[in-house]
Amino acid sequence: MKTAAALLFLAAAAPAGADQLARVIESVKPSIVGIGSFQKTRSPALIFVGTGFVVGDGLTVLTAAHVVQKTLDIENRETLGILVGQGDTAQFRSGVVTAVDKEHDLAQLRVVGAALPALxxxxxxxxxxxxxxxxTGFPLGVILGLHHVTHRATVSAITPVIMPPQSAQKLDAKLLKPLQKPVYSVFQLDGTAYPGSSGSPLYDPDTGLVYGVINMVYVKGLKEAAISAPSGITYAIPGNFIRELLPRR
Structure with missing residues (x-):
C-alpha cells in the first residue's frame, strides 16, 4: 500500500513541476529578445546574431560581448538593435552598446521605445x-524563424574558465595555469545550446530568477559540429558579473 501511495504521489507531483516551468517560460518570453543589425540597402536587411534579455528599467538589454563585437557599417547606416516579438510579427528596435565586459564576455545595450518587461x-x-x-533563446536564429526555444539543464560543475582538452595527454602548461589559479569560474551545463543561443538567460525553472548568461557550447572538431553533432556541454557566465556591469551607464 505504501508503494502504491508513493507512486500516486510521484504521478501527481510530476505534472505540477512541468506546469510550473510552462508558466515560467510564458512569463520570461516577453523579456527575451533577438540581437541583430539592420541595414536598409542590404539583402537581407536584417541579420540576426544572438539572444539577449531585458533587465532593470526595461530599456537595458544584456547579452554576450561576442554577440555584438562586429564593427557596424556606419557609413551605410547599419544599425545595431533588438528584435521583439516572434515569427513574422517581430519588430526591430535600434539600440547602442553602452558597456562591455570582455573578460566575462558580457555586453549591455540601451534600446529606444517603450520599456519591456524585465527579468x-x-x-x-x-x-x-x-x-x-x-x-530560453533563439538557437539558429532566423534559420528556424524567430521563435523562443527553451532547454532544461543541470549545473554539472562550477569550473574554472578554461576549454576542456580532448584528453589528459593534451594538458600543457598554458592550460594548467588557469586551473592552478583560475581567473573566475563558470557554470558547466548538460543542456545543449546552439549558435544563436549566446546571450540567453540561464534561470531557475521555478521562479524565473536569472543566474547566468549562456556563453558558449563546447564543440568537438569543427565549428559546424555545433549544429550537426552538439557535444551537450554548455557554459554560462555567472549572473553576479551582470551586477558589476549594470551601473556602467
Whole structure:
C-alpha cells in the first residue's frame, strides 16, 4: 500500500513541476529578445546574431560581448538593435552598446521605445552543482524563424574558465595555469545550446530568477559540429558579473 501511495504521489507531483516551468517560460518570453543589425540597402536587411534579455528599467538589454563585437557599417547606416516579438510579427528596435565586459564576455545595450518587461537577477553565488536550470533563446536564429526555444539543464560543475582538452595527454602548461589559479569560474551545463543561443538567460525553472548568461557550447572538431553533432556541454557566465556591469551607464 505504501508503494502504491508513493507512486500516486510521484504521478501527481510530476505534472505540477512541468506546469510550473510552462508558466515560467510564458512569463520570461516577453523579456527575451533577438540581437541583430539592420541595414536598409542590404539583402537581407536584417541579420540576426544572438539572444539577449531585458533587465532593470526595461530599456537595458544584456547579452554576450561576442554577440555584438562586429564593427557596424556606419557609413551605410547599419544599425545595431533588438528584435521583439516572434515569427513574422517581430519588430526591430535600434539600440547602442553602452558597456562591455570582455573578460566575462558580457555586453549591455540601451534600446529606444517603450520599456519591456524585465527579468530579475538572483544571487549566482548561491548556485550549487546539481541545481536544475533552464535557458530560453533563439538557437539558429532566423534559420528556424524567430521563435523562443527553451532547454532544461543541470549545473554539472562550477569550473574554472578554461576549454576542456580532448584528453589528459593534451594538458600543457598554458592550460594548467588557469586551473592552478583560475581567473573566475563558470557554470558547466548538460543542456545543449546552439549558435544563436549566446546571450540567453540561464534561470531557475521555478521562479524565473536569472543566474547566468549562456556563453558558449563546447564543440568537438569543427565549428559546424555545433549544429550537426552538439557535444551537450554548455557554459554560462555567472549572473553576479551582470551586477558589476549594470551601473556602467
Amino acid at each position: 530579475q537577477l538572483g544571487d549566482s553565488a548561491k548556485v550549487q552543482e546539481g541545481q536544475a536550470m533552464a535557458f
